[in-house]
Amino acid sequence: MPIYEYRCSKCGKSFEKLILSRHAGAAICPVCGSKKVAQQLSRFSSTGSSVSGSRRGCAPGAST
Template sequence: MPIYEYRCQDCQGSFERLISFSERGRSQVCPSCESLRTSVQVSSFAAVGAASESRSLPMAPQAGGGCCGGACGCGH
């Protein structure tokens, strides 16, 4: 499920919700003032490089462990 950003029209606060696409248009309860006068916001993200570039580059070895750098003790 995607994360959607909302803005409260009463307190001007913003918050995120993990909900299904079909539920995104419904008003969500503001966690700050409990208002239902909320609206979904347009989110943006950044990507660097072309998709084909990332597939052709070899994975760099990670020092100290795999997924977390060895800090969690998972053994990778």
């Protein structure tokens, strides 16, 4: 389930939106209702991969 983070350029409110379709491009600010929102990079995927990746790379010969 891809969740994208948006930030409203009108009131500055950040919010997340679950995207069910690639063409569901109409994100609306839940606070002021503005459609002028900017899509942010998802923090969820980048944080998860970097944590598990660094721990695995830290102990290459632990299983032996």
